[in-house]
Each structure stands twice: as structure tokens, then as C-alpha cells.
Amino acid sequence: MQIIRMRPGSGRRNTLSAITITAAALALTACAPGAATSSSAPASSPTAASTSVGTAPVTLNILVSTPDVPLFSALGKAFHAKYGNVTVNVTSQDFNTLVTNTPHILSGSDVPDIVRIASFGNLVTDQLLTNLDPYAAAYGWDKWPQSQFASTRVGADGKQRGAGGLYGVGPGFGLTGIYYNKALARRIGMTEPPATLAEFEQLLGKAKSAGLLPILINGEDGGTVYPLQNLQMDYAGSPQAVQTWNYDMPGADIDTSATIKAAATLQQWSKEGYFSPGVNSVDQTQAPADFASGQGVFFPSGNWQAPGLDKAGNGKFGFFLFPPLQQGGKFTAMTAADTLAVPAKAKHVAVAAAFLNFIQTDPTARNDAVLLGGIVPAGPTDAAVPPAPAGSAVSATVAAFRQLLESNGLVDFMANATASIEVNTLLPQTQLLLAGKTSPSAFAAKIQTDYESDLGT
Amino acid sequence: MSYSRTAPRSDTATGTPPAPSDPALRGVAPVGPVPGRGSSAGRLRARRVRSRQWGALLWVAPAFLCYAAFVLYPLGQSIQYSFYNWDGIGIATPAGLANWQAIFTQPELLSAITHAFELIVFYTLFPVGAGLAAASLIRELKPGPLSTISRTILFIPQVLPLVAAGVAWTWLYSPNGLVNQILRATGLGGATRAWLGDFTFALPAVGVIGVWVMLGFCTVLLLSGIGKIDPALYEAAGLDGAGRLWQFRAVTLPGLRQELVVCTTFTVVAALASFDVIQVSTQGGPGYQTMVPGVEIYRLTFLDQRIGQASALAIFLTVLVLLVVWPIQRLGRTD
Numbered sequence: 001m002q003i004i005r006m007r008p009g010s011g012r013r014n015t016l017s018a019i020t021i022t023a024a025a026l027a028l029t030a031c032a033p034g035a036a037t038s039s040s041a042p043a044s045s046p047t048a049a050s051t052s053v054g055t056a057p058v059t060l061n062i063l064v065s066t067p068d069v070p071l072f073s074a075l076g077k078a079f080h081a082k083y084g085n086v087t088v089n090v091t092s093q094d095f096n097t098l099v100t101n102t103p104h105i106l107s108g109s110d111v112p113d114i115v116r117i118a119s120f121g122n123l124v125t126d127q128l129l130t131n132l133d134p135y136a137a138a139y140g141w142d143k144w145p146q147s148q149f150a151s152t153r154v155g156a157d158g159k160q161r162g163a164g165g166l167y168g169v170g171p172g173f174g175l176t177g178i179y180y181n182k183a184l185a186r187r188i189g190m191t192e193p194p195a196t197l198a199e200f201e202q203l204l205g206k207a208k209s210a211g212l213l214p215i216l217i218n219g220e221d222g223g224t225v226y227p228l229q230n231l232q233m234d235y236a237g238s239p240q241a242v243q244t245w246n247y248d249m250p251g252a253d254i255d256t257s258a259t260i261k262a263a264a265t266l267q268q269w270s271k272e273g274y275f276s277p278g279v280n281s282v283d284q285t286q287a288p289a290d291f292a293s294g295q296g297v298f299f300p301s302g303n304w305q306a307p308g309l310d311k312a313g314n315g316k317f318g319f320f321l322f323p324p325l326q327q328g329g330k331f332t333a334m335t336a337a338d339t340l341a342v343p344a345k346a347k348h349v350a351v352a353a354a355f356l357n358f359i360q361t362d363p364t365a366r367n368d369a370v371l372l373g374g375i376v377p378a379g380p381t382d383a384a385v386p387p388a389p390a391g392s393a394v395s396a397t398v399a400a401f402r403q404l405l406e407s408n409g410l411v412d413f414m415a416n417a418t419a420s421i422e423v424n425t426l427l428p429q430t431q432l433l434l435a436g437k438t439s440p441s442a443f444a445a446k447i448q449t450d451y452e453s454d455l456g457t
Numbered sequence: 458m459s460y461s462r463t464a465p466r467s468d469t470a471t472g473t474p475p476a477p478s479d480p481a482l483r484g485v486a487p488v489g490p491v492p493g494r495g496s497s498a499g500r501l502r503a504r505r506v507r508s509r510q511w512g513a514l515l516w517v518a519p520a521f522l523c524y525a526a527f528v529l530y531p532l533g534q535s536i537q538y539s540f541y542n543w544d545g546i547g548i549a550t551p552a553g554l555a556n557w558q559a560i561f562t563q564p565e566l567l568s569a570i571t572h573a574f575e576l577i578v579f580y581t582l583f584p585v586g587a588g589l590a591a592a593s594l595i596r597e598l599k600p601g602p603l604s605t606i607s608r609t610i611l612f613i614p615q616v617l618p619l620v621a622a623g624v625a626w627t628w629l630y631s632p633n634g635l636v637n638q639i640l641r642a643t644g645l646g647g648a649t650r651a652w653l654g655d656f657t658f659a660l661p662a663v664g665v666i667g668v669w670v671m672l673g674f675c676t677v678l679l680l681s682g683i684g685k686i687d688p689a690l691y692e693a694a695g696l697d698g699a700g701r702l703w704q705f706r707a708v709t710l711p712g713l714r715q716e717l718v719v720c721t722t723f724t725v726v727a728a729l730a731s732f733d734v735i736q737v738s739t740q741g742g743p744g745y746q747t748m749v750p751g752v753e754i755y756r757l758t759f760l761d762q763r764i765g766q767a768s769a770l771a772i773f774l775t776v777l778v779l780l781v782v783w784p785i786q787r788l789g790r791t792d
Binding site: 121277429435 | 534537538541543544545546547549565630631632650651652653654655656739740741742743744745748756757759760761762764
């Protein structure tokens with residue numbers, strides 16, 4: 001044993017000197033990390049758009065997240081039925097893996113023709129996506145209600161959204177609102193969805209006095225941020241301020257009286273006991289399960305929960321958009337497009353564009369989006385509304401989305417303003433707010449400071 | 458399917474040349490006994506020593522090359538990245554010391570580091586203490602089924618992936634989970650709470666997961682150490698009139714010095730670099746109550762794509778770990 005034992009002192013010194021030398025050598029010989037050749041001509045200069053898929057056999061490769069596979073396999077089959085020369089090949093990755101890997105996949109050598117993206121990040125700056133504007137003109141997407149495309153338009157700086165080149169479209173939208181348990185709602189005398197915020201707050205009070213849990217919500221992973229944004233937009237009288245902020249427009253500021261008032265109301269709801277005592281540990285798996293089993297009168301969430309709730313009890317659950325402040329006021333709601341993008345290195349750009357047009361307009365494809373994806377297709381105003389069983393939660397979300405589309409009230413999530421604003425700021429700050437550990441004004445100020453530091457301004 | 462591979466973060470995108478292994482190798486030339494510098498040793502002896510060095514180097518080379526390629530080179534790259542603004546794909550721009558300054562001006566970071574140190578209590582103090590007690594007790598058991606079973610039970614948590622452990626514990630801690638069910642069944646209904654959503658108890662609750670995971674490792678390692686101790690020492694101590702407590706102090710503890718150092722080092726590093734359990738169970742919440750540097754680095758890298766900032770924080774954490782582990786390692790020196 002004694003023979004091979006190295007003297008600890010010398011061993012450490014050696015390792016250290018090795019590290020130092022390696023680092024020094026690197027510093028001397030290395031140039032800046034990153035692609036050296038990416039300063040070529042910008043990919044955003046669009047080429048002429050063709051609406052033809054040709055006749056030669058083509059395999060269209062689509063990369064989506066795993067839960068989306070049934071939907072896109074069905075859409076692929078429907079597309080193949082219409083265009084026999086195109087075979088759609090769907091591959092998938094777990095959502096988080098996909099989010100993490102997307103930049104590397106798109107900059108690699110084996111690039112799909114269509115990819116599901118969660119956020120643009122630096123994809124536009126790094127010139128990894130195709131500008132779809134020529135196809136929007138060729139297929140007439142530019143004649144449709146434009147708020148459906150706002151969140152996927154990216155400015156020339158690659159950061160600002162809401163205006164600029166179109167880099168993504170999709171089969172449908174996620175939509176947020178409030179589910180209600182019809183039986184429990186009847187018990188507190190609710191015959192129809194509340195028309196104003198005041199009516200909604202009255203119902204919450206009645207539910208509390210009746211010994212029911214007024215609001216079931218997932219406070220562990222961000223559910224409580226939804227009502228905060230709804231309240232903010234109600235008090236502000238318009239989603240304009242939030243939207244400007246979401247899209248990283250210069251000078252956007254959310255530290256306003258409306259935000260402070262929204263935070264104060266949410267904190268008050270918590271004080272009144274409208275949330276469960278353990279709200280900050282309820283996650284997005286537990287909340288819908290508990291709601292489906294009959295706990296909670298209201299459940300603020302999104303239309304992606306509707307198919308599951310219908311399965312748990314068809315006809316038992318309804319859905320309404322968060323009520324406006326005043327009677328007859330404009331409805332606004334957070335929505336998120338299921339965004340598909342065409343990589344800059346895609347081999348079959350025109351076919352990919354044809355597929356994107358198909359999923360937005362074809363009646364079969366639109367039905368698939370609702371029934372398999374739990375998302376609502378937008379498209380032109382005169383497009384057929386996909387049928388859903390009357391009284392189901394799905395049909396309620398579809399109807400709510402048409403109502404929203406007509407009033408052009410689609411708003412992006414505050415969570416999407418920067419890549420980490422949700423996990424690093426909105427979520428922990430809302431948890432502190434509900435626990436009474438921060439004040440509404442400190443809350444509003446902190447969100448704005450973190451936003452600015454995220455954007456590096 | 459063809460996209461399932463994870464593209465390496467760095468190599469494909471960087472223009473940096475491969476690891477300069479040669480100068481690095483020369484840097485560690487004196488492996489083994491260092492020749493007595495300045496002494497008047499004979500030339501023959503010096504030559505023998507030198508040739509022995511080169512022989513030793515040959516044996517070390519394969520392992521060192523791997524270490525250099527997969528540890529030292531990436532480490533050097535991280536140091537380099539920390540002086541750039543880079544998203545991992547596009548063009549990197551020099552950032553000077555900005556990334557390093559940000560570390561010391563972020564208000565949340567100090568609390569994250571504090572939490573990591575608080576976790577040492579749970580990851581190190583409790584498991585090593587309880588592991589010592591458990592090992593001493595198991596030593597006195599006769600080899601047989603009972604001793605094997607207790608070893609196995611204690612070691613099982615070490616076999617499970619930490620993510621699985623985190624998920625399972627999240628269920629146990631949930632408002633209607635087993636922990637609260639037991640409290641209600643024993644008439645302690647007033648003490649029930651959503652453990653991981655509670656501002657006071659979230660960090661200790663996460664810490665208990667660490668105790669559960671680390672205890673088995675410490676016990677098994679310490680047990681094997683006790684097995685090495687000459688039984689005659691216990692016998693002699695017993696003849697001198699030492700009771701169990703004194704035998705523990707005079708024989709077991711000194712005999713386990715090396716194992717204790719390994720246990721402490723391993724668990725302290727696990728505490729300071731903790732990531733998986735927290736990412737799965739609390740995501741740093743409620744508020745910032747369980748935030749640790751590991752989660753912060755992950756978010757900077759994969760959410761914000763701020764590789765430079767993430768590298769700076771990672772290097773900072775590495776240095777911090779080295780500073781803490783260094784004195785512990787010195788305690789383990791026998792010469």
C-alpha cells in the first residue's frame with residue numbers, strides 16, 4: 001500500500017498546475033466561442049413563395065413534443081390523403097428535451113422541415129428559422145384576424161415580438177379561462193357565468209361561506225400567475241400595457257397602478273381563504289385531478305384541460321372567460337399558439353408551408369386539433385367551427401375562443417416575456433404575495449426590475 | 458428519432474483547437490516522490506529517480522489523457538466562456554468581467570448560496586452522525602440475515618435515481634400525502650401542512666430527502682471501515698476496562714478517519730452542488746426559499762441561453778466547493 005501512495009501534497013499541486021496550464025493554454029490559443037461563419041447574408045430575406053407541392057415523392061419531416069404525436073400523425077395522414085406524393089414523418093422528443101435541444105438541432109446537419117418551438121429565444125437572431133411572410137401573402141393568411149399571428153412575429157432585432165417577420169403558425173391555440181364545477185356552482189346560486197369581476201368576487205365569497213374551496217389552482221408551478229394577469233388587464237382597462245411588455249417593446253413598464261391593484265386583490269383573495277392553505281405546493285398534475293374529483297368550485301386554467309375533464313365527467317364542468325371589470329366590457333384572455341416553425345435549413349420549405357396552410361384551413365385538420373390536441377384552431381373568421389358534444393367542457397372552450405377571436409382579445413402570457421421571467425420572478429414573487437411576504441407595490445417593482453435585467457437594459 | 462442525440466454544447470460550435478495536452482502533461486511531470494531539491498544527492502540516485510518518474514508518467518498517461526479531455530479541457534472552456542456573452546450558437550462577444558460582477562450583485566444569489574450551506578447540515582451532519590451510530594450497532598450484530606437485511610435497507614436509497622426519490626418524496630409531503638396522514642392518525646392533525654409549499658419547512662423538508670439518500674452511503678462505507686479495524690484493539694480496550702462508549706471514542710473513531718473524510722467530502726459536495734432533488738420537488742420555491750446555485754446555473758444555461766453567465770457561476774461554485782473541501786481533505790492526511 002505504502003509504495004503506490006502518492007504524497008497528497010504533491011498530487012494536489014500537480015493537479016492544480018495542470019489546471020492552470022490547461023486554462024492558460026486555452027486562453028492563449030482560443031478565439032471567441034461560437035460560430036465563426038454565421039455572419040453570412042441574413043436568412044430573413046425571403047425567396048419567392050410557391051404554393052405548389054409538386055408531384056415528386058417527398059418525405060416531410062416534422063419534429064414535435066411527445067404528447068403532440070397523435071395529433072400530428074393524424075394531420076400527416078390527412079395531408080397525405082390530399083397530396084399523395086407527400087409522406088409525413090413525425091418524430092418527437094419530450095417537451096423539455098425539445099426546448100433544450102432545439103437550437104442545436106436547427107444548427108446541425110440533419111434538420112427537420114417543421115419543428116414545434118416553445119419560444120423564439122435566439123432562433124431568429126441566429127438565423128435558424130425561415131421567414132414565412134411570402135407564404136402568408138401567397139396563402140392569404142394576411143387577410144385573417146391578425147392578433148392570432150402577433151405572438152409569432154419577431155422584429156429585426158430578433159427580440160421584440162408582436163411586429164416584424166412571421167416565423168411561426170400552428171394548428172391551434174391554448175386559451176385560458178376559468179372552469180367551474182356545475183353542481184357546486186348551482187349550490188352557490190350561480191346560474192350563468194359572472195358578467196363582471198365584482199359578480200365573480202361575490203361568487204367566491206358565497207363559495208367560502210358555503211364551506212367550499214372557492215379557487216383550486218396550482219400555485220407550485222405558475223397557475224396563480226394567470227388570475228394575476230387577468231386582474232391586471234381588467235384594472236388597466238386594456239391589455240395594451242401587458243402586450244407591449246410581453247413583446248419586449250422599448251420602454252415597456254409593468255410597474256403601474258393596475259399591477260399593484262391586481263396584486264393587492266390577489267393577496268386579498270388569499271387572505272379571505274379563497275385558495276387552499278397548501279396552494280403553493282399544488283402542481284399542474286394534482287390540480288386538475290382534484291378538480292375532476294369534485295374539490296373546488298372554480299379552476300383557472302387552460303383549454304388543454306378540457307378533454308381530460310370531459311373524460312372524468314362529461315357535462316359536469318363548464319368554462320368561461322375571465323370576466324371584464326365593467327358590464328359589457330371587452331373580453332381578453334391569455335392565449336398561446338402551438339407554434340410550428342420552418343427551420344432555415346429545411347429541405348422542403350414550400351411543402352412545409354403547404355402543410356401549415358392545410359392544418360389551419362382544412363375542416364378535418366381543424367377537428368383533429370380540437371379533439372386530439374385540445375387546442376382551438378384560429379384561421380379565417382368564416383372558417384367552420386369544429387363540432388364538440390353539447391354541454392362538454394371542450395365545446396365551452398371552443399365557443400369562448402370564437403368569442404375572443406371576434407373581439408381580437410388574444411393576449412400573450414406574461415410568462416413568455418423573457419425566457420426565465422416565469423420561474424425566476426413571476427412564480428416566486430406570486431408565492432410570496434399569496435403568503436403575505438411581499439407587498440403589492442414591492443411585487444410590481446420587482447417584476448419590472450427583473451424584466452429589465454433579463455433584457456439587459 | 459434521428460434527432461434524439463444531444464448535440465454537444467461546445468465542440469461543434471467552437472473554433473477552439475483540441476486540448477493542448479503536451480504542455481499540460483509537462484506540467485505534471487513530477488509524479489511520485491519529489492526529488493530532494495537542493496540536497497547533495499548523488500547523480501546516480503537522481504537519474505534513478507528521474508527514470509522512475511518517467512515510468513510512472515507512462516502509467517498515469519491513459520487516465521490523465523481521459524481526465525484532461527473530459528474534465529480539464531471543459532473546465533478550461535467554462536473559464537473561457539465566463540468572459541463572453543454567448544448563447545451557445547451564435548457569435549460570442551467579449552464581456553470582460555461583467556458576468557463575474559453580476560454574480561456578486563445579484564441579491565438572490567447570496568440566499569441561494571446560504572441555502573446550499575444549510576443543506577450541509579442535512580446532507581452531511583445528520584447522515585455521517587447517524588451513519589456512525591448505525592455502523593457501530595451493526596458491527597455488534599452477528600454476521601447473518603439480520604445484519605445483511607439492515608445493511609440492504611439502509612443502502613437502498615443510494616441505488617435509486619435522485620429524480621425518482623424526489624418525485625416519491627413530493628408525494629409523501631403533499632397535503633394529503635403519507636406524512637400528513639400519519640400526523641392525522643396519531644392525533645397531530647394540527648401539525649399537518651403542505652410541507653414543500655411552506656415557507657418555514659420547505660428547506661428542512663428537502664433536507665430530509667438528503668438525509669434519507671446519504672445515510673445508506675455513509676453507513677455502508679463506515680461499516681467497511683470498521684471491518685478493517687483489528688478486533689484485537691477492541692479486545693485490548695475492553696481488558697483495560699473501556700466501556701462501549703470509550704471503545705467507540707478510542708478505537709472506532711480514530712480507525713475510521715479516512716472513511717469519515719470520504720463521507721464528509723462526498724456529502725458536502727452533494728449538498729453544495731445539489732440540483733436534482735430541488736428541481737423535481739420545489740423548483741426553488743416557495744418564493745426563493747429552496748433556491749440553490751445548481752438550479753440557478755441550469756436555468757441560465759438552458760432557459761436563458763446565457764452560457765457566459767452560467768459558466769461564471771459554475772466556476773464560482775466549483776471554487777467554493779474546493780475551498781470547503783480543502784480543509785476536510787487536509788484532516789484526512791496521515792503523514
